[in-house]
Amino acid sequence: QQQVKQSPQSLIVQKGGISIINCAYENTAFDYFPWYQQFPGKGPALLIAIRPDVSEKKEGRFTISFNKSAKQFSLHIMDSQPGDSATYFCAASRDTGRRALTFGSGTRLQVQP
């Protein structure tokens, strides 16, 4: 049973455009929601994370939007650049991140020049 559902599976965006990746979760006990970025041949690395006491968190061109009632959260990449081309994973965990992360299935983003 997939506890964190991620969409789309792949995404092509033009340089300068906005990339949007969505995730939905089922377990209402989740209280920590990070996004990881993975380049080919490398391990995932933390990009940005949010806790459910806020509805939005912004770091540079990356923004997480969180909707607790809908049990959904999304990653927005503004002014997308070719260097953003990577696979993105949403994740969730309980106990303010002290439990093991459950990951979504991943989104392969390609930003075209």
Added chain:
Amino acid sequence: NAGVTQTPKFQVLKTGQSMTLQCAQDMNHNSMYWYRQDPGMGLRLIYYSASEGTTDKGEVPNGYNVSRLNKREFSLRLESAAPSQTSVYFCASTTQGAGELFFGEGSRLTVL
């Protein structure tokens, strides 16, 4: 600073063979994890160790065993490899629970 180091990076096994994937971290982290990554399925937790001396099953533990050798090292063993275990395996660590995970670069395993 090496971070999380995994060995080997690549391995080809025949069905039924055994092998151990090694992981070491130099960040003094308490918690360590093994995930497998398969196309379209994201990262799935195999086993984790919240602290030295403890190990727990994750989502997909069948066919695997682990050993937390000391605070730095966490190994994953396949006793009798099966083609379904063909995957990329990632080791990760964190300082407290599952806050920011630091991943190794992965070990690509093919079972023929």
